[in-house]
Amino acid sequence: MNAYLDFEKPVAELDGKIEELRRLSADxxxxxxxxxxxxxxxxxxxxxxxxxxxxxxxxxxxxxRHPARPHFFDYVxxxxxxxxxxxxxxxxxxxxxxxxxxxxxxxxxVVVMGHEKGHDTxxxxxxxxxxxxxxxxxxxxxxxxxxxxxGLPVVSLVDTAGAFPGVGAEExxxxxxxxxxxxxxxxxxxxxxxxxxxxxxxxxxxxxATANTVLMLEHSVYSVISPEACSSILWRSPDKAQDAAxxxxxxxxxxxxxxxxxxxxxxxxxxxxxxxxKMIHETGTAIDIALKMLSGRDGxxxxxxxxxxxxxxxxxxxx
Amino acid sequence: MNWIxxxxxxxxxxxxxxxxxxxxxxWRKCANCGEMVFHRDLAQAQNVCTHCDYHMKVLPKERFDxxxxxxxxxxxxxxxxxxxxxxxxxxxxxxxxxxDARTKTGQTDAVVSARGLIGGVPSVxxxxxxxxxxxxxxxxxxxxxxxxxxxxxxxxxxxIVFAAAGGARMQEGILSLMQxxxxxxxxxxxxxxxxxxxxxxxxxxxxxxxxxxxxLGDVHIAEPGALIGFAGPRVIEQTIRExxxxxxxxxxxxxxxxxxxxxxxRHAMKETLARILRMLMEGSAHGADASMVDDxxxxxxxxxxxxxxxxxxxx
Ligand SMILES: [Zn+2]
Numbered sequence: 244m245n246a247y248l249d250f251e252k253p254v255a256e257l258d259g260k261i262e263e264l265r266r267l268s269a270d271x272x273x274x275x276x277x278x279x280x281x282x283x284x285x286x287x288x289x290x291x292x293x294x295x296x297x298x299x300x301x302x303x304x305x306x307x308r309h310p311a312r313p314h315f316f317d318y319v320x321x322x323x324x325x326x327x328x329x330x331x332x333x334x335x336x337x338x339x340x341x342x343x344x345x346x347x348x349x350x351x352x353v354v355v356m357g358h359e360k361g362h363d364t365x366x367x368x369x370x371x372x373x374x375x376x377x378x379x380x381x382x383x384x385x386x387x388x389x390x391x392x393x394g395l396p397v398v399s400l401v402d403t404a405g406a407f408p409g410v411g412a413e414e415x416x417x418x419x420x421x422x423x424x425x426x427x428x429x430x431x432x433x434x435x436x437x438x439x440x441x442x443x444x445x446x447x448x449x450x451x452a453t454a455n456t457v458l459m460l461e462h463s464v465y466s467v468i469s470p471e472a473c474s475s476i477l478w479r480s481p482d483k484a485q486d487a488a489x490x491x492x493x494x495x496x497x498x499x500x501x502x503x504x505x506x507x508x509x510x511x512x513x514x515x516x517x518x519x520x521k522m523i524h525e526t527g528t529a530i531d532i533a534l535k536m537l538s539g540r541d542g543x544x545x546x547x548x549x550x551x552x553x554x555x556x557x558x559x560x561x562x
Numbered sequence: 563m564n565w566i567x568x569x570x571x572x573x574x575x576x577x578x579x580x581x582x583x584x585x586x587x588x589w590r591k592c593a594n595c596g597e598m599v600f601h602r603d604l605a606q607a608q609n610v611c612t613h614c615d616y617h618m619k620v621l622p623k624e625r626f627d628x629x630x631x632x633x634x635x636x637x638x639x640x641x642x643x644x645x646x647x648x649x650x651x652x653x654x655x656x657x658x659x660x661x662d663a664r665t666k667t668g669q670t671d672a673v674v675s676a677r678g679l680i681g682g683v684p685s686v687x688x689x690x691x692x693x694x695x696x697x698x699x700x701x702x703x704x705x706x707x708x709x710x711x712x713x714x715x716x717x718x719x720x721x722i723v724f725a726a727a728g729g730a731r732m733q734e735g736i737l738s739l740m741q742x743x744x745x746x747x748x749x750x751x752x753x754x755x756x757x758x759x760x761x762x763x764x765x766x767x768x769x770x771x772x773x774x775x776x777x778l779g780d781v782h783i784a785e786p787g788a789l790i791g792f793a794g795p796r797v798i799e800q801t802i803r804e805x806x807x808x809x810x811x812x813x814x815x816x817x818x819x820x821x822x823x824x825x826x827x828r829h830a831m832k833e834t835l836a837r838i839l840r841m842l843m844e845g846s847a848h849g850a851d852a853s854m855v856d857d858x859x860x861x862x863x864x865x866x867x868x869x870x871x872x873x874x875x876x877x
Contacts, residue, residue, distance in 0.1 A: 406773075408793030408801050413811055416821045418772035418792035425746050426778060445730075446742060446773040446792070453743040467730045467739040467770070472797075477652035477732060490650050491735040501647070503736050550750070553743045554708070557701050560644040560737075 248305045250294060254513075257287035291513045298462065300488035300497070304470060306462040307441045308404075311516035313523055314373075315342060315359040315400050318440065321520065322348055322527040323355055329389070332381035335415060340371045340403070341379030341451065343386050348398065349531050354390035356383055356451065357400030360441070374407035375447060377420035383451050384427045387435075396434040396534055399451045404469060406447030421450040428453035429550060432542025436533045438508070438526060439463045439495075440515075455549045456533040457503075459495035460522070461510040465503075466493040503556055506533075592616055608828050617765065617785045617828055621667075622674040622689040625724055629687060629832050635678030638686075640670040641709040643702035648735050656733040659695065667694045671702035672727070675710040677719065681836020683843055686714040689724040690771070692764075699771050700731030704741030707775060711748035711759075720758035720839050725776040728794070729769020742774035749778045758842040760835065763790045763813065763822065781838055782822045783831075784813035790822070 247255040261283050264276040298306065306312070319326050323346035330337040343356025358375065361367035383399075390397045406417055428435060428451065437454035443465030459465060466488075473487035474480060498504045508529045511518035537545065589598040594616035604611075608628050609618040620628075627633040650656040664670060672694040677686045688710040690697040697703075707723065714721040730738040752759045761779030763772075766789035773792055784790060791811040799806060809815050816822040826834045
């Protein structure tokens with residue numbers, strides 16, 4: 244069913260055996276393997292539970308990047324009715340790594356936007372693996388402006404390794420585009436809810452995640468730099484990514500402890516990719532609750548609270 | 563503006579004890595042209611190569627001395643910030659790296675701020691020192707930018723930030739990343755108070771610093787030849803596996819691509835800043851009246867009135 248991650252090997256082996264037994268019984272109806280399959284399935288589930296109960300930060304990074312993990316459009320397909328994509332930054336072009344538009348979540352009209360990584364070679368190339376160009380951030384600013392103009396809440400789904408580092412991106416002001424997008428988030432007079440659904444990669448993530456409520460999926464990660472890059476800079480070696488992930492505190496649990504995020508959405512056993520629909524519905528419920536909690540506040544309050552929330556980050560930690 | 567009259571000669575000697583130009587190092591080799599420059603000439607020229615005009619790095623004290631009228635200014639106290647909340651260690655403990663940087667620079671962290679007069683305009687200036695862990699943006703640097711903005715607000719003065727950083731302070735993890743939105747809040751406070759916020763981009767300014775407060779100025783000035791960008795050139799080369807064009811991500815390139823207003827020689831910096839600040843502050847003083855537009859006056863003229871003005875109604 245899934246591409247197994249390295250550390251899921253015991254589960255992969257058990258699942259392999261189960262498959263084999265199924266094939267056997269299909270070939271030869273006289274063989275009764277139901278009991279054995281049941282026993283192995285229980286064993287596999289237990290192995291999965293054990294592994295996922297103590298994922299290391301580096302393992303979580305792998306889960307967060309799993310190719311079968313639900314991505315932006317998977318969420319939109321299920322959670323957003325009447326989705327109407329809106330394109331373009333009105334200056335240069337349209338970016339496909341940051342996408343968004345109008346739609347209804349549980350009946351309520353919203354502006355929804357986020358990073359889309361793609362799910363196969365073709366779509367990954369189209370979406371540039373979720374790494375946005377300046378046009379993506381400028382489109383985000385535009386969409387947030389639209390939300391503000393018509394009093395609609397903004398929902399962002401964050402899933403990026405980072406903003407794209409390339410000649411064109413620099414030429415067209417990647418840094419400025421990111422800075423303006425963060426600034427726009429902070430100036431909104433409408434509610435904004437962000438969910439880190441996979442990878443929250445550095446400035447490319449924070450640019451659309453500076454929200455009133457920031458949530459993370461249980462096994463998602465959010466960090467200032469990728470563990471690999473941190474490893475090659477600080478350890479001067481590419482293979483200390485595990486240590487870097489540990490040291491940087493990249494997990495949802497770490498970030499909740501540091502009061503950088505507001506909540507964690509539990510994932511199905513074995514990660515979001517093992518039961519995408521369940522994950523998507525859980526996320527929809529969490530967003531709905533977050534929006535309800537923010538409703539009824541006036542624009543100035545929303546803006547002030549959002550700023551105060553970010554200003555207070557880090558101040559309560561021991562000096 | 564009372565604080566201006568209370569200015570005293572700053573007692574900053576102790577803060578800037580660590581200097582690179584020790585007596586054994588009377589000559590400095592220019593990294594650009596390779597010529598040796600005598601340290602006193604270099605100091606006189608604000609660390610601009612006397613042979614080729616290459617702008618070398620300067621320390622905050624040198625910036626302040628060159629910028630503030632009569633080299634008179636008050637240093638702002640370094641704000642409190644949690645040190646090493648992640649208990650980070652790579653090959654070395656972060657606390658040890660911090661200690662080394664403090665010894666080397668005489669600063670508590672990368673950003674030092676001061677207030678004083680620039681061409682007669684009371685101003686707050688924050689300078690990021692690349693010598694302090696690459697100027698990297700951690701909690702202390704973020705707090706210092708916020709505190710400088712708050713000082714500007716309290717004294718109704720403009721804020722000038724001299725940016726220089728390799729990017730984020732990785733040893734502070736996500737808390738370093740959070741300085742991007744946090745410093746952006748500081749910029750917004752200045753905007754709302756209509757106080758000028760000017761960024762001077764110096765060599766090098768990259769990463770999260772560029773992607774937050776360093777690209778949100780009312781006016782962007784860059785020093786000649788300064789490397790300015792989001793991703794560093796090495797990262798880009800690794801990604802695209804191509805050699806980068808000459809002058810890529812340099813100050814002049816950014817100006818040509820619309821990201822920087824002016825590339826200004828260090829020797830003309832004070833005069834340029836003073837000129838801009840005077841005009842903006844004069845505007846800001848009147849701005850409050852100009853912004854109070856009566857909404858009713860913006861409504862279209864009622865049709866009946868329009869007709870009587872346009873042509874007399876026919877009997
Ligand atoms: Zn030279």
